[in-house]
Amino acid sequence: MQKPRTFIYGILLGLLGIVLFSSKAVMVKLxxxxxxxxxxxxxxxxxxxxxxYVVIAFIYRNKDIGVTLLKKDYTWVVFFGFVGYYLASYFDFVGLTYIKASLERIILFLYPTIVIILNKLFLKKRITKIQAGAIALTYLGIIITFWNEVAISGSNTLLGGFFILLSAIAYASYLVGSGWLIPKFGIMKFTSYAMIVSCFCVFVHYGISAQESIFGYPWQVYLLGLLIAVFSTVIPSYLVSASIKMINSSNFAIITGVGPISTIILAAIFLNETLTLLQFFGALMVIIGIFLVSLKKRNN
Incomplete structure (x- = not known):
């Protein structure tokens, strides 16, 4: 049974990480x-x-948390680093070339429901009636918001939405895997290792397929790249890992409902993006679904 204070701290860390992660879509669109x-x-x-990540991994390299690590544990770290931060990030960045930032975050919110399903299938965690009802309400809200945008922006929205959905599935897989690997490695070591793997994957991908040099862009691109790296990648990645350890992956997946709302606000401020009344209604349904599922913590 979790201590109330620990649960609250886990929620707060998760919320901060989610908001910082959500700012990524806005900066990418910029x-x-x-x-x-x-x-x-x-x-x-x-x-x-x-x-x-290299510095932090070096600092924590000898930190022993009393668990014997096996070769297969490191293999899983490589797998989840590849899937959770490389594939998820790549699909997300490609999807953002087709759809607006506020819609990206709403569609990406599907991954909490995928987390719960994966936890049910592989970790045998029970889906409560509250979770099931809230998930259904959340899906309905996402569908309303998404299809209204298709009517406005056309078929490219479908392609962008497909890539964001792939990103959601990949990231959900990472969340489920990290839930049982973090206790073995520790928060700092696991996150650093997984992100180093994802960095190498991107380096290899760029080296194989890039058609243009990374040099020659306006200075604003490099500044945005730095801001995305520090405030939308490094800092929130550790906050999210800490939150998952404190409240478990299913509970963390639920509070990510804050993500779409923060992105909508940031996109309106920095990108002048707007949502229709129907899309706001769909977003409201998502918020209500998140609130209903958050009631589950009273039973923890």
Whole structure:
């Protein structure tokens, strides 16, 4: 049984990490105004992030938490680093070339429901009636918001939404895996290792497929790349890992409902994006669904 104070701290850390992660979509869309492609801005994100993770991994390399690590544990770290931060990030950045930031975050919110389903399938965690009802309400809200945008923006929204959905599935897999690997490695070591893996994946991807040099973009692109790396990658990645350890992956997945709302607000301020009344109604349904599921913590 979790201590109330620990649960509250876990929620607060998770909320801060979610808001910082949510700002990423807005900064990526700002970078796209300078004609930078998805892979290049992703490379800048990882290049600026890489030194932080290497230093932190070195500092915590000998930290022993009393658990014997096996070769398969490291194999899982590589797998989840590949899937959870490389594939999820790449699909997300590509999807953002087709749809607006506020819609991206709403669609990406599907991953909490995927987390719960994966936890049910692989970790045998029970889905409560409150969770099931709230998930259904949340899906309905997302569908309303998404299809209204298709009517407004056309078929490219479907393609962008498909890539964001792939990102949601990949990131959900990471959340489920990190839930049982973090206690073995510790928060700092696991997050650093997983992110180093994802950085190398992006470096290899860029080296194989890039058509243009990473040099020559306006200075604003590199500044945005640095901001994305520090405030939307490094800092929130550790906050999220800490939150997952304190409240478990299912509870963390639920509070991510704050993400769409913070992105909508930031997109309105910095990108002049607007949502229709129907889309706001769909977002409200998402919020209500999140509130209903959050009631589950009273039973923990």
């Amino acid at each position: 970078a796209y105004k300078y004609d930078v492609d998805a892979l290049s801005i992703l490379l800048l994100r990882m290049l600026f992030s890489f030194p932080f």
